[in-house]
Amino acid sequence: MRVTVIGTGYVGTVTGACLAYLGHRVTCVDTDRAKIEKLRLGEAPIYEPGLEELITLANGRGGIDFQTELAQPVRDSDVIFIAVGTPPLPSGESNLAYLEAAARGIGAAMDGSRFRVVVNKSTVPVGSGNLVGALVREGIFENHPEVADSVQFGVASNPEFLREGSAIHDSLYPDRIVLGAEDDTTAQVLHRLYQPLMEQEFVDPSFAPRPSARKVPVVTTTLTSAEMIKYSANAFLAMKIGFSNEISNICERVGADVTEVMTGIGLDARIGTGFLNAGIGWGGSCFGKDINSLLHTAGEYGYQARLLEASLEVNRLQRQIVIQKLQEKLFILKGRTIALLGLAFKPNTDDLRDAPSLQIAEKLIHMGARVRAYDPIAMDACREQNPGLRICYCNDALSAAEHADALVVVTEWPEFAALNLADVAGRMNSPVLIDGRNLFQPEHARLAGFEYAGIGRCATRSAPRPTAVLSDAAAAD
Numbered sequence: 001m002r003v004t005v006i007g008t009g010y011v012g013t014v015t016g017a018c019l020a021y022l023g024h025r026v027t028c029v030d031t032d033r034a035k036i037e038k039l040r041l042g043e044a045p046i047y048e049p050g051l052e053e054l055i056t057l058a059n060g061r062g063g064i065d066f067q068t069e070l071a072q073p074v075r076d077s078d079v080i081f082i083a084v085g086t087p088p089l090p091s092g093e094s095n096l097a098y099l100e101a102a103a104r105g106i107g108a109a110m111d112g113s114r115f116r117v118v119v120n121k122s123t124v125p126v127g128s129g130n131l132v133g134a135l136v137r138e139g140i141f142e143n144h145p146e147v148a149d150s151v152q153f154g155v156a157s158n159p160e161f162l163r164e165g166s167a168i169h170d171s172l173y174p175d176r177i178v179l180g181a182e183d184d185t186t187a188q189v190l191h192r193l194y195q196p197l198m199e200q201e202f203v204d205p206s207f208a209p210r211p212s213a214r215k216v217p218v219v220t221t222t223l224t225s226a227e228m229i230k231y232s233a234n235a236f237l238a239m240k241i242g243f244s245n246e247i248s249n250i251c252e253r254v255g256a257d258v259t260e261v262m263t264g265i266g267l268d269a270r271i272g273t274g275f276l277n278a279g280i281g282w283g284g285s286c287f288g289k290d291i292n293s294l295l296h297t298a299g300e301y302g303y304q305a306r307l308l309e310a311s312l313e314v315n316r317l318q319r320q321i322v323i324q325k326l327q328e329k330l331f332i333l334k335g336r337t338i339a340l341l342g343l344a345f346k347p348n349t350d351d352l353r354d355a356p357s358l359q360i361a362e363k364l365i366h367m368g369a370r371v372r373a374y375d376p377i378a379m380d381a382c383r384e385q386n387p388g389l390r391i392c393y394c395n396d397a398l399s400a401a402e403h404a405d406a407l408v409v410v411t412e413w414p415e416f417a418a419l420n421l422a423d424v425a426g427r428m429n430s431p432v433l434i435d436g437r438n439l440f441q442p443e444h445a446r447l448a449g450f451e452y453a454g455i456g457r458c459a460t461r462s463a464p465r466p467t468a469v470l471s472d473a474a475a476a477d
């Protein structure tokens with residue numbers, strides 16, 4: 001099929017490359033010329049493992065090209081994806097300006113030569129499918145009123161669940177595909193588009209091997225339910241991490257270890273093991289924005305979503321924990337040198353949107369500390385996006401630690417786990433390690449000479465391990 005993807009960010013570029021890899025003919029469009037020029041040279045505008053390789057492979061399959069003009073690709077396409085940003089406004093609601101511009105542009109380009117499906121892949125509040133439909137129609141009437149009656153199109157919602165850092169794997173082997181549409185013709189077009197993905201009828205790329213032969217389940221539903229599914233999924237995931245963080249704070253007070261507690265609860269199939277890692281709080285472009293947007297929607301309908309509010313508050317407080325732990329270890333932060341390991345909001349990405357590192361660095365600098373930092377990928381982005389932030393960027397983790405008074409693990413990049421801790425400790429003024437992601441074993445860090453503080457991990461194991469075997473009755477529920 002012929003496909004246009006509008007927006008070449010983390011979602012649009014990966015979606016376009018995957019659809020072309022599956023055999024569709026794809027044009028990716030962006031208003032940002034610099035991004036399009038890079039993509040034309042075969043370079044990814046973002047850091048995403050395997051993306052450049054996938055674009056090369058996609059060229060040899062369905063074919064992919066990159067444009068700054070929308071009109072011709074839209075006219076040539078059966079399916080048009082909108083994958084533009086929907087950043088938060090100060091009020092918490094989503095800024096739909098980019099979505100609206102894209103929808104009007106699609107309408108202006110439409111003609112009556114074929115049936116087309118316009119798909120919202122951006123994360124958008126309930127009702128946005130209707131809004132896009134109305135704007136496309138307006139675009140048609142404003143630009144080609146003479147063909148308005150002959151233009152046929154459907155609107156769909158196909159929310160995206162990929163994770164930055166494993167976006168290609170997540171797009172080729174998704175847990176599910178959600179298709180929201182108001183009519184059967186529109187839903188059928190998308191079923192045809194996703195057929196190879198649903199049936200897993202493609203040769204897997206060597207850098208993203210197929211994890212299992214399982215077919216991909218499809219949830220076909222209404223526009224509104226599809227829009228709610230995306231927000232609910234993110235709200236639930238953020239709440240799961242927030243829950244672990246809340247429990248970690250109680251663990252610290254009672255002398256338990258949150259990593260063991262979460263292992264213990266995660267083995268319950270009703271809970272599941274994923275997303276239970278306590279730490280210094282979640283970040284990234286989606287969780288905070290999406291929870292705020294859902295809260296705003298609930299408010300528009302006169303409902304106060306208290307669990308969602310609490311989830312945001314727990315995360316806000318969790319981010320302050322690094323400063324508290326540094327104060328407990330060092331007392332005075334003024335004039336101290338603090339080394340941050342990691343800047344990206346999570347490993348394997350260069351994305352710094354709502355990254356805890358930025359808040360921590362800002363706060364430390366404001367309190368009179370000097371901040372050194374190392375991140376394997378995100379340092380250039382950090383420098384560029386935060387020119388006023390007085391961070392001393394270092395070439396590697398060891399040089400960041402040089403003469404520092406404390407080291408903070410902010411992002412759990414795999415290369416940090418492989419550090420020789422004794423070597424790191426030996427280079428520091430005072431070997432204090434605040435492990436914001438529970439990356440290291442406390443005993444290991446202490447043996448290496450560190451004064452260690454993780455998140456939700458008791459300082460010393462004073463209570464004996466329980467040895468009693470629970471009776472069946474006690475173990476139930």
Ligand code: NAD
Nearest residue numbers: 007009010011030031032084085086098101102122123160
């Ligand atoms: P992004 O900011 O990386 O990319 C958006 C792109 O859209 C930019 O390159 C921008 O130049 C382009 N754009 C804006 N207006 C345009 C227009 N009128 N025409 C053409 N291009 C235009 O954003 P992203 O991270 O890819 O997210 C896109 C959407 O997907 C958001 O709604 C986000 O919430 C959602 N989402 C993101 C992720 C993620 O992990 N990043 C995951 C799932 C869903």
